[in-house]
Amino acid sequence: MFEWAYQLQANFAAVVGLFAIFLGLIRRPPSWWSVGSVAVIEGFLLVQLAVSIALVATGGQAKGDTVEFFGYIITALIVPPAAIAWAVLERTRWSTLVLGVAGLTVAIMLVRMWQIWTGIRFTV
Numbered sequence: 001m002f003e004w005a006y007q008l009q010a011n012f013a014a015v016v017g018l019f020a021i022f023l024g025l026i027r028r029p030p031s032w033w034s035v036g037s038v039a040v041i042e043g044f045l046l047v048q049l050a051v052s053i054a055l056v057a058t059g060g061q062a063k064g065d066t067v068e069f070f071g072y073i074i075t076a077l078i079v080p081p082a083a084i085a086w087a088v089l090e091r092t093r094w095s096t097l098v099l100g101v102a103g104l105t106v107a108i109m110l111v112r113m114w115q116i117w118t119g120i121r122f123t124v
Helices: 003-027 032-055 066-088 094-118
Strands: none
Touching: 003 032, 003 094, 032 066, 032 094, 066 094
């Protein structure tokens, strides 16, 4: 897992999540911006999965449990399509909030994946 890719993905997911929550709070239904940005998060995750598989295939390993790392990335891959499906089926402001929560969920999961891959723990 490359640090620059992690930083880009985590920051983008957090910004998208906050943006969609803002749109939901001002009572906006899902739009191309909110749904499309969550779709971009999914694209980033697919690239991350491919890169992670390539790294492990060439001998790289997570400092933590590699199986746990892949469990997180596969779970994170499920969240955006589920939120997008919800937004397409129910076009209310609540769907926009669900898109925001999905973005923030992926951002948090990316932080945890980074912790597992590098062995670095963040403390407050």
